[in-house]
Amino acid sequence: MPLLEVKNLRKSFGENEVLKGVSFTLDGGEVLSVIGASGGGKTTLLRCLNFLEVPDGGEILVNGERVFYIDDETGKPVTVPGVQNIMGMVFQQFNLFPQYSVKENLTLAPILHAKSDKRRFKENKREILGEIDKRADEILSVVGLTDKAASYPGFLSGGQQQRVAIARALMLSPEVxxxxEPTSSLDPELTGEVLKVIKGLKSHERAMVVVTHELEFARAVSDKVIFMADGVIVEQGPPSAVFDNPQSEKTMAFLNRSEAY
Ligand SMILES: Nc1ncnc2c1ncn2[C@@H]1O[C@H](COP(=O)(O)OP(=O)(O)OP(=O)(O)O)[C@@H](O)[C@H]1O
Ligand SMILES: [Mg+2]
Structure with a gap:
């Protein structure tokens, strides 16, 4: 059973139909890259899958369970409560809190989450905070930032800030x-570092989806590539198939244009 299954996802902004029925599946342990022209709906797809935007139609399943669908009777979109924690997002501009230390950037959301269960939090405060702190230390070590725990984001390099953003997303143990665009805010020589971090995060319990303009990066990082154009998936498959043996004219034209840069 796939970890993530997206069926016929649709999203419009006013008259602008950005996603016109997007369907794909992703297994645990897989990395998927999404490529395509600017304005083609890649960020919108990620935002819909993170529930930062409400899709207009379609279904999202995680481990076979529907977490998003359109109610047959009311015709309204339904998002299963709590599902936001299943999906983790690393934003292009990192979106770190500048007034908090690296460690606090990691612990803030889990502490708020724990506090939402008031009684449990009150009764087990020390234990809960201790666990969150320990988890933050473990994850900082995974991304190689143990020595920056007390620093503030403004004093870190772009690559370090990005690793904080990744660490923060990992705190809630997202399934996906x-x-x-994980490389676009960074100096080109850091692309290899991002590649290493993402590959290091591969695990059977987790799938990753990467939107990128960098085709060489997509080829190196992913098990599967989706080429999107005009709101639909034009072509998908392993990187070797999509890049070296594209079947669609549209894919060929996009790859030729991208190579020109
Ligand atoms: N919040 C919004 N309100 C209205 N229109 C939007 C909104 N977000 C995106 N759009 C429109 O949806 C279309 C797709 O945008 P999106 O950001 O998903 O493209 P993209 O593929 O990520 O592009 P890029 O490669 O430049 O990041 C664009 O026409 C954009 O103007
Ligand atoms: Mg985008």
Whole structure:
């Protein structure tokens, strides 16, 4: 059974139909890259899968369970409560809180989450905070930032800030982790570092989706590539198939244009 299954996802902004029925599946342990022209709906797809936007139609299943669908009777979209924590997002501009230390950036959301269960939090405060702190230390070590725990984001390099953003997303143990253009805010020589971090995060319990303009990066990082154009998936498959043996004229034209840069 796939970890993530997206069926016929649709989203419009006014008259502008951005996603016209997008369907794909992703297994645990897989990394998917999404490529396509600017304005083609890649970020919108990620935002819909993170529930930052409400899709107009379609279904999203995680481990076979529907977490988003359109109610047959009311015709209204339904998002299963709590599902936001299943999906983690690393934003293009990192969106770190500048007034908090690296460690606090990691612990803030889990502490708020724990506090939402008032009684449990009150009765087990020390234990809960201790666990969150320990988890933050473990994750900082995974992304190689143990020595920056007390620093503030403004004093870190772009690559370090990005690793904080990744660490923060990992705190809630998402089943699917999404990256929007993870290399575009960084100096080109850091692309290899991002590649290493993402590959290091591969695990059977987790799938990752990476939107990127960098085709070489997509080829290196992913098990599967989706090429999107005009709101639909034009072509999908392993990187070797999509890049070296594209079947669609549209894909060929896009790859030729991209190579020109
Ligand atoms: N919040 C919004 N309100 C209205 N229109 C939007 C909104 N977000 C995106 N759009 C429109 O949806 C279309 C797709 O945008 P999107 O950001 O998903 O493209 P993209 O593929 O990520 O592009 P890029 O490669 O430049 O990041 C664009 O025409 C954009 O203007
Ligand atoms: Mg985008």
């Amino acid at each position: 982790l999404f990256f929007d």
